[in-house]
Amino acid sequence: MAKTIRDPRIRISRRIKKDKVFKVKVKFDHPSFTGLGIVDAETKPVFSRAIPVSFIRNMFVYFGDQLVSRFRMSSAIADDPLFTFKLKAIQEAPVKVVFVDNQGKKWEASKKIKFSN
Amino acid sequence: MKKIFSFIILSFFFLIMGSHAVFAGTIEEEFKIEGLISPASPKALKSALEKELEVKVIDLNLKNTKTGWPVLTVQFDSGAVSREKIENVIGEIEDPAGHKYKVHHGPLLANAPILDEEEEAIAILGDTAEVFPNMKNPITDKAASASRGGKLFVNNCAKCHGLSGNGYGTVAHSFTTWPRQLWVWNNTGEETDGYLFWFITNGRSDMPPFGLILSENNRWDLINYIKTIKNPGE
Numbered sequence A: 001m002a003k004t005i006r007d008p009r010i011r012i013s014r015r016i017k018k019d020k021v022f023k024v025k026v027k028f029d030h031p032s033f034t035g036l037g038i039v040d041a042e043t044k045p046v047f048s049r050a051i052p053v054s055f056i057r058n059m060f061v062y063f064g065d066q067l068v069s070r071f072r073m074s075s076a077i078a079d080d081p082l083f084t085f086k087l088k089a090i091q092e093a094p095v096k097v098v099f100v101d102n103q104g105k106k107w108e109a110s111k112k113i114k115f116s117n
Numbered sequence B: 001m002k003k004i005f006s007f008i009i010l011s012f013f014f015l016i017m018g019s020h021a022v023f024a025g026t027i028e029e030e031f032k033i034e035g036l037i038s039p040a041s042p043k044a045l046k047s048a049l050e051k052e053l054e055v056k057v058i059d060l061n062l063k064n065t066k067t068g069w070p071v072l073t074v075q076f077d078s079g080a081v082s083r084e085k086i087e088n089v090i091g092e093i094e095d096p097a098g099h100k101y102k103v104h105h106g107p108l109l110a111n112a113p114i115l116d117e118e119e120e121a122i123a124i125l126g127d128t129a130e131v132f133p134n135m136k137n138p139i140t141d142k143a144a145s146a147s148r149g150g151k152l153f154v155n156n157c158a159k160c161h162g163l164s165g166n167g168y169g170t171v172a173h174s175f176t177t178w179p180r181q182l183w184v185w186n187n188t189g190e191e192t193d194g195y196l197f198w199f200i201t202n203g204r205s206d207m208p209p210f211g212l213i214l215s216e217n218n219r220w221d222l223i224n225y226i227k228t229i230k231n232p233g234e
Helices: B002-024 B041-052 B083-092 B116-125 B142-156 B190-202 B216-226
Strands: A006-012 A021-029 A036-040 A045-049 A056-063 A066-072 A082-088 A094-101 A106-112 B026-034 B055-061 B071-077
Touching: A006 A094, A006 A106, A021 A056, A021 A094, A036 B041, A056 A082, A056 B116, A066 A082, A066 B116, A094 B116, B026 B083, B041 B055, B041 B083, B071 B083, B142 B216, B190 B216
Parallel strands: none
Antiparallel strands: A006 A021, A021 A082, A036 A045, A056 A066, A056 A094, A094 A106, B026 B071, B055 B071
16 A cells, blocks of 8 residues: 555656547555554454545546546555546647545646647 | 550551552552453553562453444552653553554544545546436346345355344454445335445445446346345344
């Protein structure tokens, strides 16, 4: 489990052509934990609260000013997840992702799209 | 004279002992504990605490506590040890797996109120795409279909919903909410077909969309089986 949270990073291919589909990869180091632990109560193991629950709740994808996608997540998401999705290069504009976790904290990252010749 | 002298000495002794009991008697305190994460954790915490400080661990309640956090009850001499000192020592103890403990303070924020970005996304994309269609179960031989559905249930659903459909499958322990107890659909009529078909097809939260995994006929078989699941307690 990631002990520290690092700001999200976006990776996009440098060769993007107008009206073609391109791949976006987003890496975000954030711990994910249900909060439950299995402990031995001397008679039989039981599930109990172990640490505060922590997970990424939402990821929003903006292309330019427009919200184009929403990823809804639960505590089943992995630690430090890597997201990959595709967008159509209809404009030269920044791709921005915004993450919100279950504690209401927010992180964002963006990268500008430029068409290659 | 000797008797009077010994009486005074004894009175003085009891007075000192009495005042000590008033100001620093043996007390019991409760601590909510974070970090009990592995099977070895409770034993490691108890033994380390008793070794580090002159305290007696009365109880470590792992279940049925008000807040859900394990509650450690400790008896100690308040003249020799303070609550703060116990909290500090608990924070320094490490269990065999390398986890650290901590005394829990304050309420648990499991899910914060939704932010402006989330409100905006709901306004644009909608809260959930849930439109349950009215559908009719096309399978006429319900008994044979339920029999096929039983096998599909064991392979696809029992991991989370439990073999008896009680919602306590082995995988379900890691979910934020327990899966539904499936006997609520027992002997329900045609009006639930559309809802169940939609739910199995699209999934929700921790449930995957079985529309990608099972054929349409398989999903109807499952529905026919689910409608036969009875509450074993009844």
